[in-house]
Amino acid sequence: MRQDQKVVNADYLLFDAPRKESFITGSEAVAEAIKRANIDMAVAYPITPQSESMHLVGELYAKGYVKDFYRAENEFAVMAAIHGASLAGGRVFTATSGPGTLRAMEMFPVWAGARQPIVCAFMCRGVSLPPSIQPENIEMAMLLETGMMMLHAENGQDFFDMLLKAYIVAEKPDVHLPVGVFADGFFVTHTRDKVMLPSEDLTLESYSPHCAPVPAFNMETPPIRITRDPLLNKSNFISYAANASWHQEVLAASERARKYLNRYLNGLLEVEKPEAKIMFAASGTAVSQCREAIRRLSDMGIEAGLIKIKSVRPFPEKELREATKEAEWIFVPEFNAGGWLAREIKAALDRNSRVVGEPRVFGGMTMPPEIIIDAVLKRLQSSDVNI
Amino acid sequence: MSKRIFKMCPEFEDIMPDEYKELVEKGPYGKGYGVSDLGNFKELIEEHPLCAGCGLALALRLVIASLPVPEETIVVGSTGCSSLLFPQVALHNIHSIFGNQNAVATGLKRAMQLRFPDKEKDVVVIAGDGATADIGLDMVMQSWFRRERLTTIMLDNEAYANTGGQESGMSVEKKVLNMAPTGKKFPKICLPEVAREAGCDYVATVSSANSRRIEKVVRQAVLTAREVGPSYVQIFSPCPTNYKFKSHESVAMAKAREKDGTYSMVEYVSDNARSFLEGLKEEAKHAKRN
Numbered sequence: 270m271r272q273d274q275k276v277v278n279a280d281y282l283l284f285d286a287p288r289k290e291s292f293i294t295g296s297e298a299v300a301e302a303i304k305r306a307n308i309d310m311a312v313a314y315p316i317t318p319q320s321e322s323m324h325l326v327g328e329l330y331a332k333g334y335v336k337d338f339y340r341a342e343n344e345f346a347v348m349a350a351i352h353g354a355s356l357a358g359g360r361v362f363t364a365t366s367g368p369g370t371l372r373a374m375e376m377f378p379v380w381a382g383a384r385q386p387i388v389c390a391f392m393c394r395g396v397s398l399p400p401s402i403q404p405e406n407i408e409m410a411m412l413l414e415t416g417m418m419m420l421h422a423e424n425g426q427d428f429f430d431m432l433l434k435a436y437i438v439a440e441k442p443d444v445h446l447p448v449g450v451f452a453d454g455f456f457v458t459h460t461r462d463k464v465m466l467p468s469e470d471l472t473l474e475s476y477s478p479h480c481a482p483v484p485a486f487n488m489e490t491p492p493i494r495i496t497r498d499p500l501l502n503k504s505n506f507i508s509y510a511a512n513a514s515w516h517q518e519v520l521a522a523s524e525r526a527r528k529y530l531n532r533y534l535n536g537l538l539e540v541e542k543p544e545a546k547i548m549f550a551a552s553g554t555a556v557s558q559c560r561e562a563i564r565r566l567s568d569m570g571i572e573a574g575l576i577k578i579k580s581v582r583p584f585p586e587k588e589l590r591e592a593t594k595e596a597e598w599i600f601v602p603e604f605n606a607g608g609w610l611a612r613e614i615k616a617a618l619d620r621n622s623r624v625v626g627e628p629r630v631f632g633g634m635t636m637p638p639e640i641i642i643d644a645v646l647k648r649l650q651s652s653d654v655n656i
Numbered sequence: 657m658s659k660r661i662f663k664m665c666p667e668f669e670d671i672m673p674d675e676y677k678e679l680v681e682k683g684p685y686g687k688g689y690g691v692s693d694l695g696n697f698k699e700l701i702e703e704h705p706l707c708a709g710c711g712l713a714l715a716l717r718l719v720i721a722s723l724p725v726p727e728e729t730i731v732v733g734s735t736g737c738s739s740l741l742f743p744q745v746a747l748h749n750i751h752s753i754f755g756n757q758n759a760v761a762t763g764l765k766r767a768m769q770l771r772f773p774d775k776e777k778d779v780v781v782i783a784g785d786g787a788t789a790d791i792g793l794d795m796v797m798q799s800w801f802r803r804e805r806l807t808t809i810m811l812d813n814e815a816y817a818n819t820g821g822q823e824s825g826m827s828v829e830k831k832v833l834n835m836a837p838t839g840k841k842f843p844k845i846c847l848p849e850v851a852r853e854a855g856c857d858y859v860a861t862v863s864s865a866n867s868r869r870i871e872k873v874v875r876q877a878v879l880t881a882r883e884v885g886p887s888y889v890q891i892f893s894p895c896p897t898n899y900k901f902k903s904h905e906s907v908a909m910a911k912a913r914e915k916d917g918t919y920s921m922v923e924y925v926s927d928n929a930r931s932f933l934e935g936l937k938e939e940a941k942h943a944k945r946n
Binding site: 309310312336337339341342343345346347349350351352353354355356357358359361375376379486487488489490491492493494495496497498503 | 660661662679685702705727728729730740742743744745746747749750752753756760763764765766770771772777794798802
């Protein structure tokens, strides 16, 4: 924080503080969030389309909003340095994209296993399957079981709010886990959008490492003999049991986050027209594309509803079952070839042949509403469901 | 370090483990003990789970006893034999993963400086030769280039010992080891010289058989890192298990390699570090006289 900023509580900053409209890119929305997040340390490494956001965070350091900042040697080293700074009791931030995410992969379970409330922004892009720098969110599939919580922003406004909310939820003593905040690269990071911002003179209260369920790592906190991330050290049954129960506690902490996510995100998902026979379920910018497809379908006399999934980990299984009670078809448009979201939804629902993993675009292709509508019309023609 | 960290709650005194009570009553915190005091205080290592005759265990015992201010020292380790021992060391220490130790230490040291601007918190990296010279070399060297105020200590047993004796970059040329079935094809990495060129202000090699020299170089390295710039210490720690010699031969093995020159003992000190260390010596002399 800067001396001229006023520390306010999280609820005031997020819900009550008056907001003003701005017209900014997603990368700028990241910087606006970090400006108000009272960050101790940020570490950066360049990769498209993430770089611009970390340039801006670097400028925040130069202006005194962030206390320490440097450009590291690679993403694995970034995530390791951020881990070290978090262990020492700092509130930290970094961001990456696609291949950077994969390069850093070994560190994400370490964050969760060590119970560090690290917040990382992921500006999703293609990985090298084959090489692509274009929008795609296949990296999310690869992070599903890292123990990290995962929020998926639809637009700049979501990106701004979710980053701040991520710190608040991550740092709750009964949660204390890392959070990844994901946005589809370019579509969100490089386009301007209306974003409502509270005053830049306000900032979150600083992080207290003494809220952690694990001792702060500073030779100031008992016990004196503490090894962090230790649980592989012996090959015996007690070690296996300790490791397994610790892992279960990481998963349980993520479950305990649901109540906070419900409060701060206003639900892990949002539903429009739950009575519709045709539902779309999507996350990220695919949600916006669905909104336009729904409008056009309505013009054609076909009513469809929308489920916007905001939290991917923890996943809103129960809410999805409730929201799809009336649905005959559940279309899941995705910006990746793997179809991870459709698979998640299928695993959560009964009668899951209702789930249609279409359309899917990748390699940089866009998702015009026409192809969403085509997917719906094709299904309707080949079925006897009366809509 | 706050004194509360090791003060026992009177109500719990009767149920605290004996070795913990010993740490509180006879530990080295705040006492300024060194290697020559070994045997007269409760060491920070509580036994050790490594092989009989392990040169690395000996080196580590001496390193821990040589830390200038253990109560303000945080150790960053890495995967390997030493990581099996660290849970039994009474210092805050982290075993994160393999090779990332100098990156973790960078974040740790910087955040510690933010939280405790008026205190010196020594961050000391202690890792094996595989972690330092192979898988983690990128991050080790980058921390030197960035001039992070860290001490990096390599426990060099010239192999990946914990995974079963594979060749490492620090193994000597022609040595037959696992994954080098016809002998190692390139020379031992000259990491002390790399460290000097990469910007370390203090570099020294030492053998685990030379306890006095370990104390001297570890103290100089930690103090240099605190006040001047990065430092590197490389400790030859022979491995009886993988190099197949008898456990009681470790020290003799270390001495023999030092004597025949196949493990060279060097010390590189930058001008800044030299004048800093000489200043300390002067101060100490002065204090003694008074």
